[in-house]
Amino acid sequence: MAKKFLSGNEAFAEGVRLARAQVISAYPITPQTIVVERLADMVEDGSLDAQFVHVESEHSALSCAMGASSVGARTFTATSSQGLLYMAECLYYAAGGRFPIVMMNANRSTALPWNIYGDQRDSISQLDSGWIQAYAGDAQEALDLALMSYYIAEKKQVSTPFMANLDGFILTHTYEVVDIPDQEQADAFLPPFQTDNKMSLEQPRNLGFTAGPDYNIQFNYKEHKGLLAARDAILEAEERFAQIIGRRYSGLLEQYKTEDAEYILITLGSIAGLAREVVDTLRSKDIRVGIIRLRYLRPFPEAELKEALQGVKALAVLEKDISFGKEGTVYTNVTASLFQAGIRVPSANYIGGLGGRNISEQEITQIFTDLANGGQGLHFIGIAPEEEQEEVHAK
Amino acid sequence: MSLNARTLSEEEFFYGHKACAGCGGALAVRIALKVLGERAFAILPAGCMSAVGFNFPQLCFGNNAIISTFAGTASMLTGVRAGLQAQGITDCYVVGFAGDGGTADIGLQALSGAIDRDDDVLYICYDNEAYMNTGIQKSSLTPFGARTTTTPAGQRIRGNIRPKKNMFEIVASHNIPYAATASIGYLQDFINKVDKASRIRGTRYIHVIAPCPTGWGIAVDETVDIAREVVDCGLWYLAEYEQGHYTLNRRPSEFTEITHYLSRQSRFRHLTQEDVEVIQRSRDDKWKQLEALQNR
Helix, strand or coil, X not given: CEXXXXXXXXXXXXXXXXXXXXXXXXXXXXXXXXXXXXXXXXXHHCCCCCEEEECCCHHHHHHHHHHHXXXXXXXXXXXXXXXXXXXXXXXXXXXXXXXXXXXXXEECCCCCCCCCCCCCHHHHCCHHHCCEEEECCCHHHHHHHHHHHHHHHHCCCCCCCEEEEEECCCCCCCEEEEEECCHHHHHHHCCCXXXXXXXXXXXCCEECCECCCCCHHHHHHHHHHHHHHHHHHHHHHHHHHHHHCCCCCCCCEEEECCCCCCEEEEECCCHHHHHHHHHHHHHHCCCCEEEEEECEEECCCHHHHHHHCCCCCEEEEEEXXXXXXXXXXXXXXXXXXXXXXXXXXXXXXXXXXXXXXXXXXXXXXXXXXXXHCCCCEEEECCCCHHHHHHHHHHC | CCCXXXXXXXXXXXXXXXXXXXXXXXXXXXXXXXHHCCCEEEEEECCHHHHHHEECCEECECCEEEEECHHHHHHHHHHHHHHHHHCCCCCCEEEEEECHHHHHHCCHHHHHHHHHHCCCCEEEEEECCCECCCCCECCCCCCCCCCCCCXXXXXXXXXXXXXXXXXXXXXXXXXXXXXXXXXXXXXXXXHHHHHHHXXXXXXXXXXXXXXXXXXXXXXXXXXXXXXXXXXXXXXXXXXXXXXXXXXXXXXXXXXXXXXXXXXXXXXXXXXXXXXXXXXXXXXXXXHHHHHHHHHC
């Protein structure tokens, strides 16, 4: 185990190197670019033995990864924002083809208006594409996710592509001290990629076929079951990771001081770090609050949420996305899960951080204050309540 | 041993599909796979050949084959080759079969990328001169004058008014190791070119005219004959580009009548004498340009 001062992008690249990715398709987009630059350096210095392909678009990046995966190679690509949307067709295709590709997505806002900074509208818009979606909280988790993602995606019963999301700039470009496992440890954790779902000279196959009305739903059902099977695979991977590498993760979500909490804030990504500090401050004033950080949005941690939210008085979801005309998509997912679990508590949805706008400690504190005062409904952090009201009255 | 009708493999790799009677594209794929054999990995985008060949559970390819996205033929070819290479598997062919729309329209960017990287793949465009799978819509390889369902022949729109995009020269301009044009009407020439391409490393491109009886408005037993006639009347040509040099493989001493070629097809039936003169002039200009290319 070596310690290095790395950005999120660089940490992820280290994880991909340790996973011995065999084919890397690369196309630049800010703020993802550094991950593929580092991988190119690794191929150059011989620390990674991979085919490095300079594709001419994101669509081709994922199409190339599918081609490589379809003959049984371990693949990696990375993207962000407009690039993710440009390759959207291939997202569904890779999931339907059951190709366990790993892709890092640097979460970035989507145009219009143009903006290169971080929010989660890009990946959350693709929740239905059939990919596992993880959200890292810091650079160490980014590296560890890179390594674990292959283990999870390649499990036979899962066979599902994996999108690891890092908050643009806040995580991709911020440096932390990161523990890098040894190659021997990584190899002990992650076996070589084995699959029957491939074309080979020994056993020729036809893949990527058409299935008409008689068979179509069976394939989609199996794809759904595969994504659900990722839940056990995640837990298994984390246990194995703890045994071999010595760091432990908490499954599909992470709880902070939720045990006796009356008010809980649910969020995802790097903002959870600041939210924990707010919780500590409020706890010092005997206000019983807690944080749930969703580490995965697909599969969605329904059972975990149900358990974690027992006894809560009210909750809020803070997220960096908006499904225009409705509400935040994470909030929709959370409240649907609560409804199914029979939990009926007041809830509020806070949309913030769009286009990289800072979310302050005060603003997070205000969320808890609002909750304690019976606040509910949809709020945009940075849009004054009067302004919201005026908009409503104007209609 | 040279490949010909006698020596070509008896084995069928594209068999039991549901292509229309007289399909030129199906013949091109079938013959190319006979030349390449069982060690071919075939990539086909959305289009006629994937629509007729991959209907679960009736999958008709005897070799490895996969459907790519419509735009992604070449990028998937790249990925398959890279994936095989990464595992040390080199004794095989990676071949794409895409139609004219899948090549010259939606797939052109990915194709250009693959040639730019000089990926070791063979790309075969079977050109039936329109989006036939979706019901005969204009592509950028639809020739001047042709009626399609999106270029009707009436008073305001008089069929397709734009000339055919020149894929052969677009591809050659990338300094590709090998490019060729062919026609299923000259099958031996096509076989030779697939065979030759299979022995060259790097990106290779073959553009084969493959008539569609439904879209062209001909009888199902006229496919091969009309694919010969389009060459004989000079509206298509058989050529190669290799190491910077153009070669014309066939130079008819005299062209057959363009009007005969056009009048056999219902897609050209509305053309006036003036239109035919435009086609004839552009043919003559094209041949001058081809001669110049060869002699430069």
